[in-house]
Amino acid sequence: MPMAQWSPYSNGPIRKSVAADSGSRLDVQGEKQDYVALTTLRAIGALCVVEHHAWYYVYPAWSMNWFFAGVQYWPDYFFVLSGFILTHVYGQSLQKANGNGVYNYLVARIARVYPLHLFMIVVLFGFELFRLWVSHHTTAQLHHPVFAEGTSLKYLPSNLLLIQSWGIHHLNTWNDPAWSVSAEFACYLLFPFVVRWHVLDQHRSALLFGVLCVAGLLWVQLTHRTFHVTYDAAVPRAFFSFGLGCLIRTYLVAVQHALRRLPPTFWQCLAILLCCVLFAWKGAKGIYFIPVWVLLIASLTFENTPVSRALSWKPFVTLGDISYSIYLIHIGLLWAFLLVRDVSPDSVAWILQLPPPVTLAGLFAIVIGLSYLTYQHVENPGRRFVRQHFSRKSAARVAEAAARRPAAGPAPAAMEEGKA
Template structure:
């Protein structure tokens, strides 16, 4: 089964994260929706829980099923993470050369977020388990760190409780509710409590998938379209206006979006499920992990070295070049980096028209701002 519409949503959410990291530009500053688009990381976590439940819930029954599941997830997540980590290291070495021999840079080279210890932590995907007081190296990779360990905890939970979903949910959400209350409703964490943030949204995604199997499907197309339009409007309004104290509710809203759009029964979801948007979901992981290094390189080259003016036209040109370069680089990394450890399968050997949007676990990734 394919969830093509929500897969396209994942790609659009990745683009919003890119724009979030460009909001320092006068062109984009002051836009409330862009300013809070980092919350879309929770959309990725909820979607991850939804699809992982679809593809693995019935497989994780005994301890012997844990090892192949972890290995499969590691092979899917790690190659691109390692590739972008090395790119950030090379770029920092390049900055060192520029700072020393060309022009003094305002931001220090190999600052506190780029130390040897944090580099080693990134190699082991432990950089966001409360070991440091900031995000390190390739910032968005914090979510890859916490999601990988969320996979392990989730799988262990299913095995230990033998799929007693009610008991697992009661225990998990009781602990998570205690954490949320203690932190005044906020789940906006990354390097410190990012694991808890991910687990919360992931479990909501799991329950959303289970709910989707119980909700009747006999709605008319116009009813589905109306629900899709309503949810899109609420999402735009909520993302633009939510506060940290209300952030715990955002994964619930994203769950509703995924529940409705995964049916692909309305006009908007049918449109998003088409092949014209398939590349968004296919390249979303690369968009997410590639974008900060591309933005940093182009900022140095265009604004610092070439002296591109910070006019409306100059910044518009910068944004356009950034998006084009991120897309081109993502096409490359999707083809030659992301799937390098994946075994050959029909999904990979089929024509491009049948590849995008599949929900096999080899196609799933997450992001973050």
């Protein structure tokens, strides 16, 4: 049976992952848990990041109002959620997996995040080549030098290897949002060790691991005097948040039992209210968001509530499906806007004079439309290609395929390849 796939910016809806390993996806009543509402929140987070970068790139055209205050901390939601879902999907299977099983897990993770990442690197590289042509063949004054600073050619190897935010550079490079994908890629590599060394399922080690995660997050906040660390301490920031998500899923029965002391809807509304308060509070430190993300994820594991059902509305979940594309491709659109502004300032001046909500609505519409296309024509085909060409078949699957093979004549190519 194929291994499930999931990423917090990128993967398909969480409900699809349930079929891959139903034995580890049952609640205490034996019912499958889909957690579809959490998929919708991925879309909200991705759109908030789009808004943050839009403000950053067009500053000072827009004022820094309260709505922009804390949206840069949404990646921490992705990190916590990633630990939760990977434990949900792979927690039991990785404990029993042989070398092929661990290898296939890594292939599945790479398949989910790398094709679109590579696509955007190619797009942005081509865009820089076009800017180079513009700088040599027009009189336009480019505000940012070509193939310099974050888009220097020397940063391409680390971006292609997805290690650009592992503390090896002094700035964000190429596709800015991909710093979190790089940090999460490190979490993917560490996760099998966490599972196979029984860090989570032994109470004493789990307690120590939880203390380590909390202490590590405090260390990030205190030593850097900010939680918005991307290229330097991104991996610790991601892994310690990721670890909390792993613990939530491992001890979900106990967590839900504690939350049931009050109606689940109360906890969900409280978590959403706290999110809004932190976004409105300009002085809120990034570390304050972590317990709110934890409460939000834990409370939304109760699926039969008005809040969960509202967040599970199909159009919302569809946005969650394409959230990884939303997260990664919007920078290309902003780059294009900046180039047009450099070449012909008057042609975009009217856009900057519009009320920010109108501009954002237009930007969201364009990004969502393009993201749907990249989801259909880059993400999904890329995922299938990597899984089909690099996954290893287990001996049981090979034997099963042989048993189904016709006795005479060569096997069809599709049957030989199988589906990853």
